[in-house]
Amino acid sequence: MLADSIIDQEEKKMQYTPEQLLHDPFVNKGTAFTQAERDQYGLNGLLPSAVQTLDQQVTQAYAQYQSKATMLEQRLFLMQLFNTNHVLFYKLFAAHLTEFMPVVYDPTIADTIENYSALFVEPQNATYLSIDAQDDIEAALRHSANGRDIRLLVVTDAEGILGIGDWGTQGVDIAVGKLMVYTAAAGIDPAQVLPVVLDAGTNNQALLDDPLYFGNRHPRVYGEAYHAFVDRFVAIAERVFPKLYLHFEDFGRANAADILDQYKNQITTFNDDIQGTGIIVLAGMLGALNISKQKMTDQIYLSFGAGTAGAGIAARIYQEFLQQGMAPAEAKTHFYLVDKQGLLFADDPTLTPAQRVFARQRSEFANADELTTLEAVVKAVHPTVLVGTSTQPGSFTESVVKEMAAHTPRPIIFPLSNPTKLAEAKAADLIRWTQGRALVATGIPAAPVDYDGVTYEIGQANNALVYPGLGLGTIAATSKLLTDSMISAAAHSLGGIVDPDQPGAAVLPPVSKLNAFSKTVALAAARQAVKEGLNQEPIQDVEAAVSALQWQPEYQPLNVDVIK
Numbered sequence: 129m130l131a132d133s134i135i136d137q138e139e140k141k142m143q144y145t146p147e148q149l150l151h152d153p154f155v156n157k158g159t160a161f162t163q164a165e166r167d168q169y170g171l172n173g174l175l176p177s178a179v180q181t182l183d184q185q186v187t188q189a190y191a192q193y194q195s196k197a198t199m200l201e202q203r204l205f206l207m208q209l210f211n212t213n214h215v216l217f218y219k220l221f222a223a224h225l226t227e228f229m230p231v232v233y234d235p236t237i238a239d240t241i242e243n244y245s246a247l248f249v250e251p252q253n254a255t256y257l258s259i260d261a262q263d264d265i266e267a268a269l270r271h272s273a274n275g276r277d278i279r280l281l282v283v284t285d286a287e288g289i290l291g292i293g294d295w296g297t298q299g300v301d302i303a304v305g306k307l308m309v310y311t312a313a314a315g316i317d318p319a320q321v322l323p324v325v326l327d328a329g330t331n332n333q334a335l336l337d338d339p340l341y342f343g344n345r346h347p348r349v350y351g352e353a354y355h356a357f358v359d360r361f362v363a364i365a366e367r368v369f370p371k372l373y374l375h376f377e378d379f380g381r382a383n384a385a386d387i388l389d390q391y392k393n394q395i396t397t398f399n400d401d402i403q404g405t406g407i408i409v410l411a412g413m414l415g416a417l418n419i420s421k422q423k424m425t426d427q428i429y430l431s432f433g434a435g436t437a438g439a440g441i442a443a444r445i446y447q448e449f450l451q452q453g454m455a456p457a458e459a460k461t462h463f464y465l466v467d468k469q470g471l472l473f474a475d476d477p478t479l480t481p482a483q484r485v486f487a488r489q490r491s492e493f494a495n496a497d498e499l500t501t502l503e504a505v506v507k508a509v510h511p512t513v514l515v516g517t518s519t520q521p522g523s524f525t526e527s528v529v530k531e532m533a534a535h536t537p538r539p540i541i542f543p544l545s546n547p548t549k550l551a552e553a554k555a556a557d558l559i560r561w562t563q564g565r566a567l568v569a570t571g572i573p574a575a576p577v578d579y580d581g582v583t584y585e586i587g588q589a590n591n592a593l594v595y596p597g598l599g600l601g602t603i604a605a606t607s608k609l610l611t612d613s614m615i616s617a618a619a620h621s622l623g624g625i626v627d628p629d630q631p632g633a634a635v636l637p638p639v640s641k642l643n644a645f646s647k648t649v650a651l652a653a654a655r656q657a658v659k660e661g662l663n664q665e666p667i668q669d670v671e672a673a674v675s676a677l678q679w680q681p682e683y684q685p686l687n688v689d690v691i692k
């Protein structure tokens with residue numbers, strides 16, 4: 129019944145007045161409407177008379193972009209373009225992918241989230257769902273989809289935006305931004321996506337006190353009432369959009385893993401901070417080990433910051449140890465998780481379930497009570513891999529790094545906290561402190577580092593390198609679930625792309641190749657889905673299925689009714 133109504137809407141042509149056509153970013157071509165289209169749709173006189181090509185529009189828009197003084201202004205300009213004309217926005221994005229990623233996405237997106245209400249221009253086709261108005265969920269989803277065949281939804285409740293904490297309804301921008309990367313990286317059709325924010329209140333006092341704040345003005349709701357809200361949203365979204373891939377982003381530490389565990393065996397769902405980050409770090413480690421010619425199962429892994437991402441990554445790497453043949457009990461002895469309280473011990477009642485898996489026994493150490501700082505733990509356990517997801521800037525100090533590097537020839541060091549101001553270390557310092565021995569990847573883009581005659585390329589270990597391809601592959605395969613083995617296949621497909629023999633080679637492929645390796649990841653995930661028999665529709669040729677789903681930013685003839 130519901131599916132039928134969507135099909136009906138698909139068959140019905142959208143109706144526009146000439147004026148409305150120029151204000152719907154899904155169909156607007158602006159000055160690129162041809163003379164024939166202007167005659168057909170009543171656009172003569174509504175545009176200046178020159179007809180431009182898409183390439184001319186791109187050149188003109190890029191010149192405007194370049195006139196903006198700051199990354200924030202550049203982002204605001206690009207969002208205005210996105211609000212006006214999706215094809216032009218994505219064509220321009222494609223032409224300047226590496227340059228635009230940090231402007232459209234992390235780190236600049238952190239500024240627009242922190243200032244969202246003040247900077248607000250328009251809602252950007254997002255859906256705003258309130259815990260206080262749950263009867264509106266279904267209508268809100270339908271109305272914002274406006275008859276579009278939604279396949280991909282990015283939802284946040286914004287309790288843990290990057291490392292900057294609770295931003296309430298302002299966190300909607302992370303859903304918008306993540307979706308832009310899906311399209312730019314993997315060619316997901318922007319007409320098939322929906323950004324959603326779940327407004328369950330906020331504990332950010334500055335927002336609650338801000339007269340301009342747009343969200344619910346009450347503390348966050350937790351517990352049963354919160355989970356009932358999420359559950360209701362998931363049930364309705366799945367019913368309204370039956371072919372949905374549901375991506376969860378930046379939920380708080382207390383909820384993220386529980387939500388994933390609740391749905392992952394029922395629907396096609398994905399948690400980016402847990403699973404996406406797990407994939408990119410595994411891929412980065414595989415790349416690093418390719419370079420150092422070491423074995424995964426010889427590594428001693430230390431996670432600094434054992435929250436949603438930290439524990440999620442450790443779980444993925446641990447799975448890899450098992451996949452490489454190590455027994456669970458032995459594999460666990462290779463993992464050390466450090467959080468605010470220091471090394472995590474099993475007698476600590478405050479551990480999260482995801483932390484508990486890797487908690488150690490005090491009896492393993494003569495000085496267990498002293499292991500309350502990163503440096504003390506590094507001294508005690510001699511890690512070969514150090515991953516930072518702590519939100520503590522500068523915490524990988526020179527003495528921590530030198531201590532680590534004293535016990536391993538090629539220390540693998542990934543300071544992943546975002547945005548820039550929260551990174552545990554700068555790539556250049558890590559290279560310098562280790563005389564070029566460290567194998568480094570960072571959360572945000574980092575410039576190459578020249579040291580002692582070698583140029584060290586720095587890989588970007590950001591989940592943006594994997595989630596677009598994973599989504600594309602899973603959707604293309606019509607997979608009914610996103611399984612661990614699909615995730616593992618995705619990570620392995622990316623870890624092999626490095627050039628291990630080039631001095632200073634990065635541990636991960638460069639963002640400039642994002643389109644190519646998104647496709648690689650998509651194919652790996654889709655092939656694994658089909659191999660596991662998860663595809664809900666017959667698939668003869670995985671590559672053709674993936675390509676068929678990819679949208680190109682080119683103007684197409686419109687399929688609309690215009691009422692003059």
Ligand SMILES: NC(=O)c1ccc[n+]([C@@H]2O[C@H](COP(=O)([O-])OP(=O)(O)OC[C@H]3O[C@@H](n4cnc5c(N)ncnc54)[C@H](O)[C@@H]3O)[C@@H](O)[C@H]2O)c1
Pocket residue numbers: 288289290291292380381400401405408432433434435436437438466467468469516517518519520544545546547550570571572589590591592
């Ligand atoms: N590069 C990526 O792709 C990527 C992906 C996900 C998250 N991240 C980054 O990782 C960071 C954490 O994100 P999250 O979602 O896991 O958040 P989270 O809040 O779930 O986890 C942060 C953890 O750090 C701990 N912590 C806080 N202060 C600490 C201290 N002084 N010492 C040790 N631990 C401390 C917290 O107790 C918590 O467990 C963020 O900055 C985020 O941007 C990066």
Ligand SMILES: O=C(O)C[C@H](O)C(=O)O
Pocket residue numbers: 234289290291378400401545546590591592
């Ligand atoms: O958003 C990013 O840049 C990566 C990650 O999802 C994060 O939360 O930091």
Ligand SMILES: [Mn+2]
Pocket residue numbers: 290377378400401
């Ligand atoms: Mn995130």
